[in-house]
């Protein structure tokens with residue numbers, strides 16, 4: 001009996017966070033499909049909040065796009081990022097001559 005190798009695509013559910021700006025779960029995930037200088041996005045269809053991945057690889061998966069969307073729409077992560085930005089700016093202010 002012979003065997004053949006097949007590339008099987010498996011369907012999978014991926015969880016994504018709602019839009020951090022308006023709470024909508026009506027999000028469009030996609031990419032241009034360009035072989036070079038490809039651009040991908042997660043875009044809230046209600047308030048137009050958009051996370052752009054530019055450039056991204058030609059074969060970026062929806063899973064990767066969702067991962068980046070989640071990172072940019074997670075209040076916990078955003079709070080931490082903003083907090084470190086505040087600290088950086090505070091250092092700059094403190095370094096100014098009075």
Ligand SMILES: [Zn+2]
Pocket residue numbers: 019020021022023024044045046047048049
């Ligand atoms: Zn929104």
